[in-house]
Amino acid sequence: MLYAILCYHDEAVVGAWSKEEDAAVMGRLAIVQQRLAGEGRLGPVARLMPTTTATTLRKDGEAPVVIDGPFAETKEQLLGFYVVDSASLEEALEIAQELGRANPGGTYEIRPVLVLHPGKAMK
Amino acid sequence: MTDIGWIDAALTSARPQAVAALLRYFRDLDRAEEAFQEACLRALKNWPVNGPPRDPTAWLILVGRNAALDDVRRSSKSQALPADELISDLEDAEADLAERLDSAHYRDDVLRLLFICCHPDLPATQQIALALRIVSGLSVKEIARAFLVSESAMEQRITRAKQRVAAAGVPYETPGAVERAERLGVVAAMIYLLFNEGYSASGGTVHVRAPLCDEAVRLARLLLRLFPSEPEIMGLTALCLLQHARTPARLDADGAIVLLDDQDRALWNREMIAEGLALVDKALRHRRPGVYQVQAAIAALHARAARPEDTDWAEIDLLYATLERLQPSPVVTLNRAVAVAKVRGPAAGLEMIEPLGNRLSGYFHYFGVKGALLLQLGRAEDARVAFDRAIALANTTAEAAHIRQHLDRLMKDSQPV
Numbered sequence: 001m002l003y004a005i006l007c008y009h010d011e012a013v014v015g016a017w018s019k020e021e022d023a024a025v026m027g028r029l030a031i032v033q034q035r036l037a038g039e040g041r042l043g044p045v046a047r048l049m050p051t052t053t054a055t056t057l058r059k060d061g062e063a064p065v066v067i068d069g070p071f072a073e074t075k076e077q078l079l080g081f082y083v084v085d086s087a088s089l090e091e092a093l094e095i096a097q098e099l100g101r102a103n104p105g106g107t108y109e110i111r112p113v114l115v116l117h118p119g120k121a122m123k
Numbered sequence: 124m125t126d127i128g129w130i131d132a133a134l135t136s137a138r139p140q141a142v143a144a145l146l147r148y149f150r151d152l153d154r155a156e157e158a159f160q161e162a163c164l165r166a167l168k169n170w171p172v173n174g175p176p177r178d179p180t181a182w183l184i185l186v187g188r189n190a191a192l193d194d195v196r197r198s199s200k201s202q203a204l205p206a207d208e209l210i211s212d213l214e215d216a217e218a219d220l221a222e223r224l225d226s227a228h229y230r231d232d233v234l235r236l237l238f239i240c241c242h243p244d245l246p247a248t249q250q251i252a253l254a255l256r257i258v259s260g261l262s263v264k265e266i267a268r269a270f271l272v273s274e275s276a277m278e279q280r281i282t283r284a285k286q287r288v289a290a291a292g293v294p295y296e297t298p299g300a301v302e303r304a305e306r307l308g309v310v311a312a313m314i315y316l317l318f319n320e321g322y323s324a325s326g327g328t329v330h331v332r333a334p335l336c337d338e339a340v341r342l343a344r345l346l347l348r349l350f351p352s353e354p355e356i357m358g359l360t361a362l363c364l365l366q367h368a369r370t371p372a373r374l375d376a377d378g379a380i381v382l383l384d385d386q387d388r389a390l391w392n393r394e395m396i397a398e399g400l401a402l403v404d405k406a407l408r409h410r411r412p413g414v415y416q417v418q419a420a421i422a423a424l425h426a427r428a429a430r431p432e433d434t435d436w437a438e439i440d441l442l443y444a445t446l447e448r449l450q451p452s453p454v455v456t457l458n459r460a461v462a463v464a465k466v467r468g469p470a471a472g473l474e475m476i477e478p479l480g481n482r483l484s485g486y487f488h489y490f491g492v493k494g495a496l497l498l499q500l501g502r503a504e505d506a507r508v509a510f511d512r513a514i515a516l517a518n519t520t521a522e523a524a525h526i527r528q529h530l531d532r533l534m535k536d537s538q539p540v
Contacts, residue, residue: 012136012348013129015341021128052347052360053401068405069351075178105129 002043002113003084003092005099008076009106011050028102036084036095043083043116051077076107083113130170134163137180138260139345143232144184145191150295152239152257152285154191162187230349231297237310237342239293249284251317251335256281259338269321269332307350311359311415314342318363322370323518330521331374336367347402357406358416364399365422368392380525384431396426417446436465453479457489460496469499487516491526498529507533 017025036042051070058065070077082099086092089110096108138159145155162183176182240254248270255261255269267277298306321335343360350356372386381387403423406416421442428434443459457476464472473496476489483489494509510526510533517523 010133010136012345013132015344016132016135021132049398049401050344052344052351052357053398053405055405066408067352068357105132 001086001088001092002116003086003089004109004111004113005082005084005092005096006078006109006111007080007082007103007106008074008109009079010075011077011079013105014079015050025103029099032095032098032102041085041095043085043118045080045082047080048078079106083116127167127171129175130167133175133179134166134183135260137183139233139236139258140180140229141183141187142257142260143236144229145187146236147228147232147295148188149191150293152289156257158187158191159183161190165190231303233345233349234298234303234306234310235293235295237313237346238306239288241309241313242288242291244287244291245284247316248320249280250313251320252277252281253284253288254313254317254342255335255338258342261338265334269335307346307353307356310346311356314339314346315359315362315415317342318366322366330378330380330519331370333367333370336363336370339363340367352409354406354409354411355413355415357402358413358419361399361402361406361419362415362422364395364402365419365426368395368399368426374521378521379528380521383425388429391426399423400426412445412449414446414450417442417449421446434465436462440466453482454486454488457483457486457492461492464496464499469496472496473500485516487513487518487522490516491522494526494529498533503533503536 014022033042033045054068054070056067056069056071058067084092084095086095089112092110096110100108141162142155142159145158146152149155149158165186166179166183170176237254237258240257241250245253252266252270255266256263261269263278263281264274266281267274270277272280318336318339321332321337321339323330340360340363343356343363347353347356347360368391369383369386371392372388372390373381375381399419400423403416403419406419421439424435424439424442440459440462443455443462446455447459456479460472460475463475473493476493476496479489490509490513494506494513497503497506497509507530510530513526514523514530517526
């Protein structure tokens, strides 16, 4: 089963990390990711730009409306995601916990993936 | 997670909003700051034991407010609140406060906090120092180091700035749309000033002060989160990011200036560039050009060029022409002349800057550009005169050293082989 691990965190807090802290977190995450990749359990990984770069398209009205900013005004923002392959929810949670130890703070949402189009490899 | 690193980041990121809200309660900058300090101390004691609160910012505002009110009560000799009442109070009040923080209040609070640092009576350096102290929470020592002055001098400067702001009176009512737009413009200008102070130091031996640029980027992003559909704030943020992205390449290992054409573009920060380009893209959609957007668009063209010769100088010339219309200034024309020289040759560039001589007679870059154009035209003696003038006007030792290189080369070239 494929699971998406959606990473939520207060981006103001993440933005207050020093360069060194940020690099240290990314370094710790890379170790976990490398291992998962080696085991063939790691799909696409994304770190998203700040929500200030986001644009939202509301398409529930008569005419779609383009709005600056992220979809949801929440205290924690969607900052990135992983797709992992794991045998069970228990195992997916273990992966999330391991990632969480490398990157403390914030929240992970673990959600089974219904359809995944791997798409074309991008530069 | 409640390790100290996390708490530190949480306190730093909560600061603008928390101090701004406390300022609205107390209408006194010093009291608001003290209340926030007290709340931070209690957070450092409380959070590692009880875990982080659901909404750290709301927690800090509430605890800061209560602590300060407690102080007032104690000093008026009335009874202090029982400790557990304070705690049980917290749960409901935190939820209530969190609701209100999501509203526009927060936006106007933070804008007000930034705005009071920009009082027109304050000289630019005091505006910046005040914003760094109050909004960013840098210590006086850190700010003093950034401005290369003694700690006591900076302390005095900030105290004086605070007094002046307090005497001027700060409007606390919710601003109207026009007033809000005005405040936004003033605050944006202060952030850009802060950025420039870091990007090109106005004096001293340090040419680039990256921490000031970092802080400007942080404040610009903060402002953009509050006003997500303002194209000029997108432009300002993009401009800071795109320029700051070049910082690692702007000085060589010896601290000497490396010009744009000579920079190792592999050293440019790709993440900052990507974010800056995304913001320029977003801003352009609004079709409401402004000075920050145009300057960001120019920086974007440099960032997009893989090699110096790939730079779209013709487009840069057009953008500077737009900037000249929006904000006529001899410095803008000087910058445009650099683009014109690239497109139509050094003679065309020189022709454009000759009329600026009077107004830019005290401007280092004018003589730097003039010397370089004269040199390209083979007028070595005239170039030497311009470079001599530039050295006399250099703001930093790096600027002087850079021009001296040109002069040394001229000297060498003029000697018989």
